[in-house]
Amino acid sequence: MKEVVLKVENICKNFGPTKALTDVTMEFYGGEICGLIGENGSGKSTLSSVIAGIQPPTSGVMYKHGERYLPVNPVDGQKKGVAMIVQEAGTIPNISITDNIFAGKEQFFLKGPFVNKKAMQQAAKEALDKIGVDRMDPADNINVLSQEDKKIVEIARALDDDPELLIVDETTTALSVYGRDIIYANMRRMRDEGKAVIIISHDIDEIMAQCDSVVVLRDGVKVGRLEKEEMNGRAIRNMMVGRDMSENYYREDADGAVSEEVVLEASDISTEKVLKGIDLKLHKGEILGIGGLTESGMHELGRILYGIEKPIKGKVVLKKRDSDYKITNPWGSVKHGIGYVSKNRDVEALLLTTTIRNNITLASLKKISRGGFVSAAKEIPMVQEEIDRLSIKCNSMYSNVNSLSGGNKQKVVFGKWLATGADVLILDCPTRGVDIGVKSAMYSLIEELKNAGKSIIMISEELAELIGMSDRILIMKDGQFTKEFPRNPDLKEHDIINYMI
Amino acid sequence: MMRNRQIAVFEDNDMQEYIKNNRNVVTPIIGMILVILVFGFATGWKNYTANNLQTILNQSYSLAILAMGLIFIFAHGGIDFSCASVMAFSGLIAGLLMQIGVPVVICGIACVLVGTICSVITGALTVVFGVPAFISSICMMNICRGIVMAVIATNAVSVTVDVSAFKSWPVKIIVLIVVFIVTTFLLSKSLIGRYNKAIGENSVAAEQSGISVKKYRLLAYMISGVCVGIAAFFLLCRTGRMATGFANGLQLEVIVALMLGGLPPRGGYRSNIVSAIAGPLILTVLGNGLVILGMDDLMTEGIKGLVFLAVVFVNYRGSSESITGLFGKIGLDSKKMLLK
Numbered sequence: 142m143k144e145v146v147l148k149v150e151n152i153c154k155n156f157g158p159t160k161a162l163t164d165v166t167m168e169f170y171g172g173e174i175c176g177l178i179g180e181n182g183s184g185k186s187t188l189s190s191v192i193a194g195i196q197p198p199t200s201g202v203m204y205k206h207g208e209r210y211l212p213v214n215p216v217d218g219q220k221k222g223v224a225m226i227v228q229e230a231g232t233i234p235n236i237s238i239t240d241n242i243f244a245g246k247e248q249f250f251l252k253g254p255f256v257n258k259k260a261m262q263q264a265a266k267e268a269l270d271k272i273g274v275d276r277m278d279p280a281d282n283i284n285v286l287s288q289e290d291k292k293i294v295e296i297a298r299a300l301d302d303d304p305e306l307l308i309v310d311e312t313t314t315a316l317s318v319y320g321r322d323i324i325y326a327n328m329r330r331m332r333d334e335g336k337a338v339i340i341i342s343h344d345i346d347e348i349m350a351q352c353d354s355v356v357v358l359r360d361g362v363k364v365g366r367l368e369k370e371e372m373n374g375r376a377i378r379n380m381m382v383g384r385d386m387s388e389n390y391y392r393e394d395a396d397g398a399v400s401e402e403v404v405l406e407a408s409d410i411s412t413e414k415v416l417k418g419i420d421l422k423l424h425k426g427e428i429l430g431i432g433g434l435t436e437s438g439m440h441e442l443g444r445i446l447y448g449i450e451k452p453i454k455g456k457v458v459l460k461k462r463d464s465d466y467k468i469t470n471p472w473g474s475v476k477h478g479i480g481y482v483s484k485n486r487d488v489e490a491l492l493l494t495t496t497i498r499n500n501i502t503l504a505s506l507k508k509i510s511r512g513g514f515v516s517a518a519k520e521i522p523m524v525q526e527e528i529d530r531l532s533i534k535c536n537s538m539y540s541n542v543n544s545l546s547g548g549n550k551q552k553v554v555f556g557k558w559l560a561t562g563a564d565v566l567i568l569d570c571p572t573r574g575v576d577i578g579v580k581s582a583m584y585s586l587i588e589e590l591k592n593a594g595k596s597i598i599m600i601s602e603e604l605a606e607l608i609g610m611s612d613r614i615l616i617m618k619d620g621q622f623t624k625e626f627p628r629n630p631d632l633k634e635h636d637i638i639n640y641m642i
Numbered sequence: 643m644m645r646n647r648q649i650a651v652f653e654d655n656d657m658q659e660y661i662k663n664n665r666n667v668v669t670p671i672i673g674m675i676l677v678i679l680v681f682g683f684a685t686g687w688k689n690y691t692a693n694n695l696q697t698i699l700n701q702s703y704s705l706a707i708l709a710m711g712l713i714f715i716f717a718h719g720g721i722d723f724s725c726a727s728v729m730a731f732s733g734l735i736a737g738l739l740m741q742i743g744v745p746v747v748i749c750g751i752a753c754v755l756v757g758t759i760c761s762v763i764t765g766a767l768t769v770v771f772g773v774p775a776f777i778s779s780i781c782m783m784n785i786c787r788g789i790v791m792a793v794i795a796t797n798a799v800s801v802t803v804d805v806s807a808f809k810s811w812p813v814k815i816i817v818l819i820v821v822f823i824v825t826t827f828l829l830s831k832s833l834i835g836r837y838n839k840a841i842g843e844n845s846v847a848a849e850q851s852g853i854s855v856k857k858y859r860l861l862a863y864m865i866s867g868v869c870v871g872i873a874a875f876f877l878l879c880r881t882g883r884m885a886t887g888f889a890n891g892l893q894l895e896v897i898v899a900l901m902l903g904g905l906p907p908r909g910g911y912r913s914n915i916v917s918a919i920a921g922p923l924i925l926t927v928l929g930n931g932l933v934i935l936g937m938d939d940l941m942t943e944g945i946k947g948l949v950f951l952a953v954v955f956v957n958y959r960g961s962s963e964s965i966t967g968l969f970g971k972i973g974l975d976s977k978k979m980l981l982k
Contacts, residue, residue: 449850475852489850492843495911496663499840504851506836514831539659557851 143170146306146337147192147210147223152201154187154361156544161187162198162361169306174328174338176352178345180381180548180576184361185341189308192339193225194218205305216245224304226312226324232283232291239265239279242298268297272327287436289320300327307331309340311574313347317435325351343576345374359383382578390581391609392588397628399427399612402460404596405479405565409455410445412438415620416452423565423596428587430611431600433641438620440484443569443600447481448474459565475504480558484570484600486547490554493543497535498524500542501556508561527556531586548579555586566590569600584610604634616640666912670904670920673953677924681931689927689934696811698930700880702922703814704729704873704889708896709903709918710825711869714862715765716905717829717913718841720775722866724764724782726893729874730884731786732756736875737799737884746805753878754871760786761867762860769859783893791886800883808879821872826915828865838862842909898946899925902953 147169154162162184169175179185191198194212203210205221212218215225232241239258242265243250250261265279274293283291292312299307309328313321328338328351342348348355349372357364357380364380405423410416415438423429433439444450446457448468457468459477466477474481483489492500501524502509509519524538531552535545542553551571558566571587572580587597587610601607607614614626616637624640626632661668681689688694708725715722736753740746760782767778793799807813829835837858840848849855877889903921906912928949932942 447850470854471850472852472854481850483850488844489846492840492847492911495839495843496659499836499843499911503840503848503853506833507852510833513833514827515833515836517831537656537659539656539663541659541663 143172144206144335145169145204146171146206148204149188149192150202150204152188152191152198152203154184154191154196155199160361162191165201165358165361165363167356167363167366169337169339171305171335171337172332173353174332174340174351176348176355177339177341177358178343178348178355178377178381179358179364180343180546180578183358183381183576185358186310187361188358189225189310189339189341192218192306193223193308195225219299219302219304222302222305223308224299224302224306225308225310226292226296226299227310231295234284236283237279238277238281238283238286238294241283241294242268242279242301244298265297268301272297272300273323289316289435292316292320293323296324296327300331304336306337306339309338311341311343313340313342313344343574345377348372348377349374357381378577381576390577391584391606391630395628395630397612399424404460405446405457405598406460407442407446407455407457410442410452410457411454412441412445412450412452412620414438415441416445417620418455419620419622421446421615421622423598425596426591426594427612428591428597428599428610430607430614431598431617432602432604432607432614432637433617435602437617437641439600439617440569442617443481443567443598446598447471447479447567449481475561475563476507478562478564480504480561480563480566482551482554482558482566482568482571484573486550486554486574490557491542491550494541496539497528497533497542497545497553498538500553501527501538501560504557505560523560524556527560530559531556531582548575551575551579551583555583563595565596565598567598567600570602571599572601572603572606604637608632608634608637618642663912664914666904666906667914667916669956670902670917670924673902674920674924674927677927677931681927681934685931685934689931694930694934698923698926699811701930702926703818704877704892705896705899705922705925706818706918707821707869707873707876708892709900709922710821710915711866712896713825713829713900713905713913713915713918714835714838714865715775716842716900716907717835717909718838718859718862719845719909720768720859720862721897722761722764722779722863723776723893724760724779724786725866725870725896726889726891727783727786727790728757728760728764728867728870729877729892730790730888730890731760732871733874733878733888734790734793734799734884736878737801738793740801740803741799743803746803746808750808750875753875754868757869757871757874758864758867761863761870765860765863769856769863787886787890790884790888794884794886798883801878805879808876814876817872817876821869822915822919825865825869825918829913829915834858834861834865839909839911839913842913843911895925896922898950902950 145168150166152162152165153160165188177185177189190196192203194215194217210221212221212223233244239262243261247256250257250264262279269275269277269279274297277286277290283294286294307328309324313324316324328340331338340348340351354366354368355372355377356366357377359381367376402425403422404425407419407421410419419442431439431442441450445452446468448470451469459466459468459479461477468474487493492503498520502520505523506515509516509523528535528538533552533556534549542550545553572583575583590597599607599610608630612628615622616624618641626637712722712725732753735756736749739749739752764779764782767773768775837848837853840853841855841859845855874889878884899921900917901907901921902924903917903919905917925946929942929946932945937945
């Protein structure tokens, strides 16, 4: 019989009238990697934050090794042996990697009244070695690191305390294969040391590959637990959604024909860092997929097409019926009917601490204003229309956006652009961090938009969705397009991967 | 049915959320009423004699007008320490113009113009050239104060013409109400207000949503400048002469007043003009009441500080980001990350 590291009993968590968790009881065992899976809003992140001490439960108790466990804050949780790696960035800018790893723990490196930098750097190196990373120098400033390497620094920080329970909260979606492998290797190492690991994810394949058991949550209730041998994609999916889901939720047609009319044309786009002479034509009513590795330059391309960044060479032109418009900045783009969904939703696309209403109309305020004043009589129906069209799950249009689940947040971002009536949409990782329920809604929405004559550029790291949705796929590698695939739903991922790496 | 829903539906749950979002507007009003009542009781209503009431109103008048403009800069997450010195500088120009016989109304307009120009220059330093707002405004503060001191050292500047119209309460109250209505509409209904609040929430997202961030931040400085000019002119008319210490200290008092009035230090969508009315009133009634109660000046400052601290904690309790926002403004952003 495995040892129970943590037991949660009858945990409830309410946010006002919303019940995020209802009577959740479960056990986490030592020597086991347990997956926690569920749609957005199912309560899995709430549960993990309760365990890590980020918020207290409304009712219910937790036991660690049989003793009452009630962390008052994450630091307390960490002291008691529970470490958590979160999705958002949690490093301190402008200081060294070493200082980041040991922030708040400087007292262990005192030499007289001063901090012994050398000893700390040595320890930082050991902490990085321990998790199997050798590609960074702990003396470097954290700012030089990529987003992924920053995440790795966080992992080193979390694991330095030798926690008994590690929670990995949807971290892997933002990482490349390298970063994922580091996380997986450390999860397995902890398991082999007899510790408990919880991994939270939307990704069924990831859960099946990494976990020894999986617990499914739905609407704040524990639906069930499956052991390794009982796991299969279909069973988990059905438990998550609560009804039978078909395996295929992409576009069904195989028709990749689009109109000859070009709406957006980029020519010879180059940047200092990555892009080398990119040419691109987007046709009316086309879904153009752009795939590649994160560092291939495809995200920069998206930003340039929308005007957030400027290329050192080349230009982007929006072809309008009567005249051409050269894209140089976002407000011009919005004015001329282009929308952009950033891949960093919470940082770049949403005003988190204000209402859904303020978010949805943000890009359309000019459209619904007269003489510089916004018309509430037009604004409120506009918001209601998007909430209805996208079926955003919310208490009211005056709810704060950060009270919504990830999928619903993404719907708000989509709502913002639908409200503008944009004809060209540039979607950068539109389904990142979004569960299958919302994903499938997004896909049918994108298809609807295509049918309504809108042109869409979909930049994605998920090859399956590119194959499933695009009329044409461009594969990017090291700042250049290496291959173009016409629409073919039977295309296999490994046919494409070769052109990416 | 669908039609019906589209006409301004305000259901119970909307109301709930609305109240939740506007808590920072309701508490200062309650606080203001409490302070007014408490000091009324404590002084046996002696603090509301016609005479003293006039003192209270005079003191809060400049503060309120300043605050109503400054709120736009705060809304986008900025800060401005220069307003009091700019007041002195524009007051100086108006005073000089009066002395050479320019009509009073033109002097008033010039005063507003000078205030606006100075404020826009401060804004441009920050918005266009990227100097942090608190540094550029401190520079402007010193420059304006320096000019005022240099000029006054050689010629005395005083109001030599009849400005009784601008000293009379009906005119002052009407101007206050007009400024209140205009700024309220600008902040809550206009693109300028909405965009500045959005920039305060998240400037990256605002820019990506097609807002010309620089332009709208500059416009906030412009509105603030207009209010600075108005406040300067009325203060000049009231005091009757320019002194080196003209309006000095208001730059900090107005910030304290805004915080007391429930303005989130980070700005954003919770910024509300109510803060610019409730805050100055709380601050002056409190200070004035303490003096009437026989507290000496030094103690009064200390007690004001304590009340400020208490209010900030009551108002922003539970939303750590707002408190750290205050630190963030003076450049301790990393503090926030540590707390996290």
